[in-house]
Amino acid sequence: MESQRSKSGEVATLKELKREFEPYSGLILDLDGVIWVGERPIAEALEAVKKLRTLGKKMLFVTNNSTRSRRDYEKRLRDLGLEVDINEIMNSGYATALLLKERYGGGRTYVVGEKGLVEELEGQGLQVISREECWDNGADFVVVGMDRGFNYWKIATAMRAIRQGALFIATNADKTFPSEKGLLPGAGTMVAAISTASGKKPDIIVGKPNVHIFEIALKKMNLRKEEVLVIG
Secondary structure, X not given: OHHHEOOOOOEOOHHHHHHHHOOOOEEEEOXXXXXXXXXXXXXXXHHHHHHHHOOOOEEEEEEOOOOOOHHHHHHHHHHOOOOOOHHHEEEHHHHHHHHHHHXXXXXXXXXXXXXXXXXXXXXXXXXXXXXXXXXHHOOOEEEEOOOOOOOHHHHHHHHHHHHOOOEEEEOOOOOEEEEOOEEEEOHHHHHHHHHHHHOOOOOEEOOOOOHHHHHHHHHHHOOOHHHEEEEO
């Protein structure tokens, strides 16, 4: 969070932060690379966020990472000393779930992704189906996010459903993401593989920098885009 530092390299004072953020009613903060890198928290960023809290700004933590649920992120942020509410957290999985619920009313969903994504989809009433059920009966949606268990049969099942007419939804298209070990492959690599196999680009890419997640975030914050500063 470079904008939070004074010329001396220290975290800006409360007075400096107040002056810098005066034009904004709300802040959207990324997590990966802003609040932490992999499992390593960024101490200066945590201190800056605590100070920003005292200014009374609306705050929303937004991440493209769908592997963890919002509840997981809430616990992690609290463990780092930040007083946050689950309603102040939005990941691409939750944004995807809201979009599918509000735009299409839900439906049968085959997921290429991890537990956190499934939890968010089911939390909004979407019916998550197994690979076998999808193979036999198809799906309304194929939702693709970061999946560290990605394999050939997940590609084949997603390809089959998409070719049969399922909407192809990507939580995000990040090619890589930062970790303590350096850059690692992101959800975009899974999306690209399924796109290549199915011969179809995603119908919707929800996460940053695409407009969908920001529209959902602004609606949740009840603010106009001119009133919000995005950090990260």
